[in-house]
Amino acid sequence: MNNIDKVNDKKTENDSELSEFDEKHVWHPYTSLSSPIPTYHVVSADKCLLRLDDGRELIDGMSSWWACCHGYSHPHLIEAVQKQLHTLSHVMFAGIRHDPATVLCKRLKGMLPKGLNNIFLADSGSVAVEVALKMAIQYQSARNPGRTRFLTVKGGYHGDTMAAMSVTDPGSGFSSEYQCYIPRQYFIERPSIPFHGEWKDSAMLPLENFLKEHHHEIAAFILEPVMQGAGGMYFYHPQYLVRAREICSRYDVVMICDEIATGFGRTGRMFACEHAGITPDIMTLGKGLTGGMMTLSAVAVTDRISEGISLSPSRVLMHGPTFMANPLACAAANGSLDLLLYEDVCSQTSHIEKVLYDGLRDLVSCTETVKEVRALGACGVVELRKNVDTVSMQRFFVDKGIWLRPFGNIIYIYPPFIITDEQLRACISAVRELVFLLNDGVQTSQSCFSV
Missing domain, CATH: 3.40.640.10 (Type I PLP-dependent aspartate aminotransferase-like (Major domain))
Incomplete structure (x- = not known):
């Protein structure tokens, strides 16, 4: 075994050890080390799906903070980087x-x-x-x-x-x-x-x-x-x-x-x-x-x-x-x-806008909870009357197979341009379910609002 193989052999720590180290020592955005926001372990991604270590797949409804507009593992982008890497x-x-x-x-x-x-x-x-x-x-x-x-x-x-x-x-x-x-x-x-x-x-x-x-x-x-x-x-x-x-x-x-x-x-x-x-x-x-x-x-x-x-x-x-x-x-x-x-991206985003608005617009009827619904291009927004509890809402969405991260009083969908209508409607359905739960005053969902 050469030295590099010995180093690689040491990288086989089990997931629980890495998870514990991450929680104690790895500083994630907008959280503290003394009381960190829970993380989800992503092991791979393809197109609009994030794969977790437990086998679950999440539809990414926010393009990894708005950057992955073409989704994940796009072969054209991989080829471009690989070709450059060799020169x-x-x-x-x-x-x-x-x-x-x-x-x-x-x-x-x-x-x-x-x-x-x-x-x-x-x-x-x-x-x-x-x-x-x-x-x-x-x-x-x-x-x-x-x-x-x-x-x-x-x-x-x-x-x-x-x-x-x-x-x-x-x-x-x-x-x-x-x-x-x-x-x-x-x-x-x-x-x-x-x-x-x-x-x-x-x-x-x-x-x-x-x-x-x-x-x-x-x-x-x-x-x-x-x-x-x-x-x-x-x-x-x-x-x-x-x-x-x-x-x-x-x-x-x-x-x-x-x-x-x-x-x-x-x-x-x-x-x-x-x-x-x-x-x-x-x-x-x-x-x-x-x-x-x-x-x-x-x-x-x-x-x-x-x-x-x-x-x-x-x-x-x-x-x-x-x-x-x-x-x-x-x-x-x-x-x-x-x-x-x-790939005519503007036609794609115009279509996404229509699907988002058609799927979200009637949420304005939830007057106790929703202040406004709006959509522009590949961005759909439900503005609430109260601030959200990001951790609770994120857990709700993950349980539905969706990756969304609300902030302030905003729940939004900001998907990759390649998202399918079926995936987009799954994101919309999860948002609708949460808003209706909040509006109906279901006790288990009240924690989704900040206090």
């Missing part, structure tokens, strides 16, 4: 180019709203937001020195790193522990007219009035276009983006559209900005960029922004992640773009 798995990007990155950036430029000509490749969604904010600061340092603050809307979420948290709604709970450390930014009321509502120009008054008075302080206005994600899955009217684009241009405020959750077909268009027909100054991309194969994000900017940065005191963008433009990740992203472009 170049990683190389630094400073002073070096490689085809997977160049091809990816060229393809993105061809897909993005016209004018977003320049692409910076980063590591994750939060890092992409950090880069976008740094770009806005550097641009303004040359054009309008002294503009160092950011403006955003309430209800938004832009990531968990420090600057990203500073433009995330402080009332969301994501940044409350760190308010004494993160920069103070400005927040205005979120767009007041829902996606399918009747547009009124008065909805722009908060933005109009704020920038009229404070534009000399503001480097950029950042928001999630059309759909706010982790801030509550709220869908607002596309005309807000049209008017915001006009107002930002008037005051030379950089407009940043965070498309990390909304991009690549999720809202029924390839990019959510297309609902409004606008081009922001900066756009952030992530999640579905690689189809969930590995982490990668991108920041796309107009020539005006890149030229402005070149005139800033440092002359260059001061950011260079170690794993920037990792060739494996770029190969996965190119594979994901293949699927997005050639």
Whole structure:
């Protein structure tokens, strides 16, 4: 037995030992080690199914936090990564180019709203937001020195790193522990007219009035276009983006559209900005960029922004992640773009929207429990009147063979684009059953609400 075989032999710990170690020492998202949220042991995944160690299969109704838009183990994505693995798995990007990155950036430029000509490749969604904010600061340092603050809307979420948290709604709970450390930014009321509502120009008054008075302080206005994600899955009217684009241009405020959750077909268009027909100054991309194969994000900017940065005191963008433009990740992203472009993803998401809305809309009759039901693209939302107990609700869904993870007062379905109608209706059926139980006041289900 050689040394590697001896090492592998030591990896045969039984599942109970690993489970105990995980519970005591492995820190999972949004939980504590002293009282951890229970985990479920996934051993494999295929298409829209997660397989647990006990043999159960769960229909993934949330695309692994919105990234696995093509499902799991897609042969085209596996082939793309395997092929790249044998030639170049990683190389630094400073002073070096490689085809997977160049091809990816060229393809993105061809897909993005016209004018977003320049692409910076980063590591994750939060890092992409950090880069976008740094770009806005550097641009303004040359054009309008002294503009160092950011403006955003309430209800938004832009990531968990420090600057990203500073433009995330402080009332969301994501940044409350760190308010004494993160920069103070400005927040205005979120767009007041829902996606399918009747547009009124008065909805722009908060933005109009704020920038009229404070534009000399503001480097950029950042928001999630059309759909706010982790801030509550709220869908607002596309005309807000049209008017915001006009107002930002008037005051030379950089407009940043965070498309990390909304991009690549999720809202029924390839990019959510297309609902409004606008081009922001900066756009952030992530999640579905690689189809969930590995982490990668991108920041796309107009020539005006890149030229402005070149005139800033440092002359260059001061950011260079170690794993920037990792060739494996770029190969996965190119594979994901293949699927997005050639499988008519927008038709898929439009169909999913119809199935979701048809299956969920009558839940508004549960007036004691449900505040609103809405659907846009491949996202269906039931907004409740009370906050949920995530652990209890997640256990309920797992028992039904479904993987959903509610948060706040939101139960939502955010499935892979390849989900079958049968699987999607199974997710809908589980949500309906839970809501009806809650609304009927069944004692065993009351624990699903937070107290």
